Amino acid sequence: MKHFQAIAAMSLNRVIGADGQIPWHLPEDFKWFKKMTLGNVVVMGRKTFESLGRPLPSRKNMILTRHPQRLIKTHPEIFGQYHEWRGGRYLKRAYQFHFTRLEKNQRTEMLIFNSLDRLSPEEFPNDIFICGGAQIYEQALPRCSDLYLTLVKREVSGDAFFPPFEEKFVLAEEIRDEPEFKILHYRHKSLIK
Numbered sequence: 540m541k542h543f544q545a546i547a548a549m550s551l552n553r554v555i556g557a558d559g560q561i562p563w564h565l566p567e568d569f570k571w572f573k574k575m576t577l578g579n580v581v582v583m584g585r586k587t588f589e590s591l592g593r594p595l596p597s598r599k600n601m602i603l604t605r606h607p608q609r610l611i612k613t614h615p616e617i618f619g620q621y622h623e624w625r626g627g628r629y630l631k632r633a634y635q636f637h638f639t640r641l642e643k644n645q646r647t648e649m650l651i652f653n654s655l656d657r658l659s660p661e662e663f664p665n666d667i668f669i670c671g672g673a674q675i676y677e678q679a680l681p682r683c684s685d686l687y688l689t690l691v692k693r694e695v696s697g698d699a700f701f702p703p704f705e706e707k708f709v710l711a712e713e714i715r716d717e718p719e720f721k722i723l724h725y726r727h728k729s730l731i732k
Contacts, residue, residue: 541660542684542727543582545669545676546575547701548720549690554697555673559590562695565720572670575687580667582658582679585610587671593617599665600649601658603675607651618649655679677702685711686725692718 548568549555556562577597585604594600594617604610611618652658655678660667669679680686686708688701708725715722 542730543660543667543669543679543682544685544687545680545683546572546687547671547676547689548572549688549701550693550695550697551691552694553700554695555671555676555701556590556699557695557697559586562697563691563693565689565691567717568689568720568722571689571715571722576668576670579665580663581670582655582667582675583670584672584675587675589614594647594649596647598647599663600647601667602649602651603653603655604651605653607653610651655682673699673702680704681707684727684730686727687714688723688725689720690723691720 547555548561548563548565550562554562576595580599580601581595582601582603583591585602585606588594588600588602588610602610655675658667669675669683680702686704704725707728709728709731710723711726712724713721714724
């Protein structure tokens with residue numbers, strides 16, 4: 540059975556965001572995120588999408604929002620460049636909108652939907668990474684088999700925090716340890732035998 544995976548970065552005091560932005564600049568962590576998610580599905584909330592200002596290229600971007608039409612109308616500069624697609628299996632699963640754009644022979648897609656319950660990992664051939672924000676992590680972590688967490692080795696000020704996960708996950712491996720951060724791989728306890 541296929542599961543969601545989560546990928547996140549948090550400070551020692553659990554901060555993941557400040558005023559809609561990431562409160563640190565770690566290029567090596569950005570490279571790690573790109574390596575892990577390229578060619579896969581990334582699921583994010585509206586606030587995370589708006590903080591990025593565009594879909595992540597060469598990935599299927601799935602944006603979770605209670606108000607899909609409002610998101611589209613608020614950002615014509617983004618959605619006007621894409622073509623809406625209204626056929627196929629995604630609508631059977633009740634997704635709201637599916638936009639596609641081909642850039643430099645790379646396909647970037649956006650799907651906007653209003654409930655995590657409508658997203659089945661079995662439906663996609665690629666991995667599905669939950670990538671923020673705080674509310675989306677809170678909803679999705681119980682459904683995730685893996686959590687790839689960058690731990691930033693300092694405390695920072697912020698207004699968005701990573702939810703508690705320690706009771707349901709166990710550290711599987713330390714992938715990388717750098718002076719400013721470390722990357723940890725956790726597995727859901729229910730999947731460990």
